[in-house]
Amino acid sequence: YFYIARHYKWALDYMFLIAEHDAVVIVEDDLDISADFYEYFAATYSLLYTDPTLWCVSAWNDNGKSNLVDVEGGGSILYRTDFFPGLGWMLTKDVWTELSPKWPKSYWDDWMRASEQRKNRACIRPEISRTRTFGKKGVSNGLFFEKHLKFIRLNEKSIPFSTMNLTYLLKDEYDDRFERRVQAAEVVSLVQLKSGNLPADYDYRIIYHTKDVFKKTTKALGLMDDFKAGVPRTGYRGVVSFTYNNRRVFLAPANSWKGYDPTWS
Incomplete structure (x- = not known):
């Protein structure tokens, strides 16, 4: 871990x-990278200079298993996230x-x-x-690779x-649209969602009030259940x-x- 951090600093200082x-x-x-990897970063580059509330673009979805993403229509869908994903990412000289x-x-x-580093940026x-x-x-993979990473x-x-x-x-355009869509989603329980009986043409929302409920729900659905500085993986304004x-x-x-509650981990 020490060598990696030192190498990052040397390389980025040089670049x-x-x-x-x-x-x-x-x-x-x-x-491995997708065929449109460079296209993705070239197209999002200007966003980092336009919006001061953004500080990186990442190629990675921590919950990107086939059964948790829109395989047919999701290729063009992009999100804001409060969680720093890494694993193929872009930052600016200012950052x-x-x-x-x-x-x-x-x-x-x-x-x-x-x-202290994120400063409420996405x-x-x-x-x-x-x-x-x-x-x-890799340095921190092993069992984590077998249980999760290889399925992305x-x-x-x-x-x-x-x-x-x-x-x-x-941000100004995204937040309003995002909040309206989340609030419009039908509230259901974990049991209802897992039953498979819900109509397919609607959005659904499961509400969590505590860390334990969040972790129980994510584990039941195959989502990542951990937090970093209180932020869940892929979360934006607390929503996954x-x-x-x-x-x-x-x-x-x-x-x-x-x-976010930084005591949630």
Whole structure:
């Protein structure tokens, strides 16, 4: 972990401070990439400079298993997330100039997820991942690879993102639309969702009030159940979006939610 953090700092200092690039895409050496990987980053690059509430674009969906994503129609769907995903990601020179002087000696990814670094900023992430790891023998994989990482689906249908209007991902437009869709979703229980009897053409919402309810629900559905600095993987404003039995589902906090609780882990 110490070597990795040191290598990241050396490489990014070189790319931004010496080579003077405006943005860098980081790809670990144990990642496969989709055919539209570069298209995805080229198209989202301008968003990082347009919206100060964004600080990265990631190719990765932590809940990107085939049974949890819209395989048929989800290739073009992108989201904002409060969780830093990594695993193929882009940042700007401005962000690196901020991070470099205080870069940690180890565990750089969890450090990135701390509120002191995130500062309420979000990342862009896809419905269907544009990277897939084959690094079973990586620094922190092993059992985690066998139980989770190897099931993440890699996008197979190239999407011409550069021809699309992606301004819907800018905070002012995204938040209002996102909140309206979540609030309009029909509230159901975990039992109802798992029954498979719900109509397919509707959105559904499962509400959690406590960390224990969140973890119980995610484990039952095959979602990632952990938090970093109180933020669930893929979460945005406390909401985790996924599909189940081809139905769009939002695992969402109660309307009284006041923000992330850093004691949730």
